[in-house]
Amino acid sequence: MTLHADLQVARGSFALDVALSVAPGEVVALLGPNGAGKTTALRALAGLLPLDGGSVRVDDAVWDEPPKVFLRPERRPVGVVFQDYLLFAHLSAAENVAFGLRARGMDRRPAHAAAVEWLDRVGLAEYARARPRSLSGGQAQRVALARALATAPSLLLLDEPLAALDASTRMLVRTELGRHLGEYTGRTLLVTHDPLDAMVLADRLVIVEGGRVVQEGAPTEVARQPRTEYVAQLVGLNLYRGRGSGTSVALDEGGELVVAAPASGVVYVAFPPSAVSLHSARPEGSPRNTWPVTVVGVEQHAHTVRVRLEGSPGVLADVTTGVVAELRLVPGARLWAAVKATETHTYAG
Incomplete structure (x- = not known):
């Protein structure tokens, strides 16, 4: 029983x-x-x-x-x-x-x-x-x-x-x-x-x-x-809640993300820190989400470096030590974050 x-x-x-x-x-x-x-x-x-x-x-x-x-x-x-x-x-x-x-x-x-x-x-x-x-x-x-x-x-x-x-x-x-x-x-x-x-x-x-x-x-x-944010951190994902309309999701905390699958109503959007790339200038090329961010923390995580960034939205990024040196990732540095729509996962809220 x-x-x-x-x-x-x-x-x-x-x-x-x-x-x-x-x-x-x-x-x-x-x-x-x-x-x-x-x-x-x-x-x-x-x-x-x-x-x-x-x-x-x-x-x-x-x-x-x-x-x-x-x-x-x-x-x-x-x-x-x-x-x-x-x-x-x-x-x-x-x-x-x-x-x-x-x-x-x-x-x-x-x-x-x-x-x-x-x-x-x-x-x-x-x-x-x-x-x-x-x-x-x-x-x-x-x-x-x-x-x-x-x-x-x-x-x-x-x-x-x-x-x-x-x-x-x-x-x-x-x-x-x-x-x-x-x-x-x-x-x-x-x-x-x-x-x-x-x-x-x-x-x-x-x-x-x-x-x-x-x-x-x-x-x-x-x-x-x-x-919840706790569960997202537990499994190592960036997580946002917002309202979807087609392939666009307006986030509760501010900002907007383009997603791969059309969404409607209240939804969650998740993606891993490894899906986030960082750039010194706004990247051009293939369709992606790009937005300005500021470095607020840098931590060593096994073979990668976890970067905590403020922006709309705030985001975690996992990068190599080479990227840390190339972009001079120190608290206060201003950068651009980019995430491809195909890297996002959307589900009902």
Whole structure:
């Protein structure tokens, strides 16, 4: 059965009002900026924070439905992997994994045997007697995952599970985590701010801003059609809202763009920073959008340079270091931006 959660929590001036569903075998990623309500949602599902309204239901069982029902955390079949793993420093890896089983009444010997079996499944059988301080970050993450899965939870909550890892370890552990999640038949909610973690691991994305769901869908759908500035930044696109008339879109923030496909009514226009070219003088030639801009920021991004530009509209451009030198791209420099109509993607607002 599917997890159905209508999470309503009020904390001071902040109010969370988020509806979530997670089917068996599905991985749902909850994304949003800091303060959006991601952690509040996770704590409510884990039973660490009672709801003020709404409900949480799984397999026809009610976990939370104020004011009548509130199932305490220890009675919920939930496994949690925290950002800093929260392994018990005085216990071995096997004892950490066995802890949840023992807490649920399993005798010591079978709990230990099950723990060693889980450590073997995550490739750490030889570390059964190791203490957390002797483990690498990736190994500690796998122990925490084994501890969460050992109790066969109905719901697995992952709270920024890869955030504490360095870049090279993160890539390897992400791949391994994806394999384990693919084998897990329960429901998984991944809370993260990292778009790559979400795109690689999740079947569906739920974007939260200001305590509300602003967009949800398959990763490819969200990446292709972002609907807020936060989502556009998440997937690396320039995004504008405006009103279309034929192949022209008058933008809400000022300016106008010529697009490839005719549009009518309220629409979004999106294109990648790599589609933007910069020029010292107004370019001539093939039909394109051109407008004056001013450089307000320059940042190194992997093998390219991200240039932030003010204008009508403001825009992000990705250029080479050669272009930076040629055009002397420093804050305050005045240039022309150009985007071909064929590089734009238009969809209903």
